Amino acid sequence: MRSFSELGLDPSLVKAVEEQGYKVSTPIQDKSIPPILLGRDVIAAAQTGTGKTASFTLPILQRLMPYANNSVSPAKHPVRCLILTPTRELAVQVHENVDSYGKYLEIRSMVLFGGVSMDFQMNQLGSGVEIVVATPGRLLDIEKNKAINFRMLEFLVLDEADRMLDMGFLPDITKIINMLPSRRQTLLFSATYSQEIAQSTKKWLIDPIRVDASPPNTLTKTIDHRFFSVEASAKATCLVRFLEGAGKGQMLIFCNTKIGADRLNRKLKRDNFEVAVIHGDRTQVERLKTLEDFKKGKISILVATDIAARGLDIENMPRVINFDVPLSSDDYVHRVGRTGRAGSQGEAITFVSEGDEQNISAIEKIPNLEVKTSPFDLFFSPRHVHSERDRKTLPVPAASRTNNSVSLFSEPYKPSSQSRGKVSNKKVRQPTALGKREVPALLLPPSRKLED
Incomplete structure (x- = not known):
């Protein structure tokens, strides 16, 4: 890939980008930035975590540089760029990127979303601002108040357009576009490319250049996908077992409903995990504080619904867990896209229960994804719960079934003298929902053992 200076970006922008730790462009940036600088409409299909936000913010900032000024007059700072996002969290993150990349430019920006004072936002607009990042609903509320x-306006960006359409924003987006000048540059970025998007682009864009950083509806190669069969009534118990043995590192756990997310959050709190929940019923203040705490590492586990976690950008997220199977292949792509970002390795775990067959069938159609479901017990391999030196002491699995019980190992695992932690005398809770099964030793963290 080329360096940012080789893409034709101004030295002030290159300096700001490099201060964020980026030296060379990603594939989507390499393909998108040049045509945007030339003024072409662009449709970009890019997975999350590929640097697509910088793909449009950097060239737009450069195109706006002739208008940069430090005048206090609002008339010198008219709205020239509108960036629409599906959620408040994504709007905040995009605005943070605009601020970071434009730190050496005299260009004003702001973010508009619901849940905060509209009077404050209108006053800020009245002071003059060149770039507005907004959610569709709040933008229409602002516009109603003139x-x-x-x-x-010269630039319109539709970020994560597929999710905006999935969330029913098509009427709102249509209203907004009808308010804008017909002579503008329109950029559409999406992780997936549906037929509905294809039809909409014919009305919203003029002779667009199509940019594909990867085939539509596909996944990055840096994610290890694992599917495990779990009885529905035992999912929470199995999740706790997994978390106890997974070691350090942040995790994002997805639920399909707000009620389910709250229930799981309460369960994990009772088991003394550092966990928080985020979904549409949480107040804006709560959601932003939770996201900030998660980014800073104050919270190790975040339970979320699809909409609330849309666009989350957490560096080095090692693992995503689908506590509930996603309802569509698009949702699966978006969820697991939180990990394995920017070339780092990631892992996506999915719990599959009876009744998930239809959703799994949809996920199986994702290109280059092999869906092979295994018993949950087999997940606890040495590489997940033990150090390299301890792996050598593990017995070879010898699955056998006798008297309605399952024994996955020839003998109970006994930690070596070099194992981390001490053996506890604390009684281990039995997952009664699993019936008359023995708990394999490898389901337990190294610091515990089974007792008679």
């Missing part, structure tokens, strides 16, 4: 003017 607090924003699009006469000088």
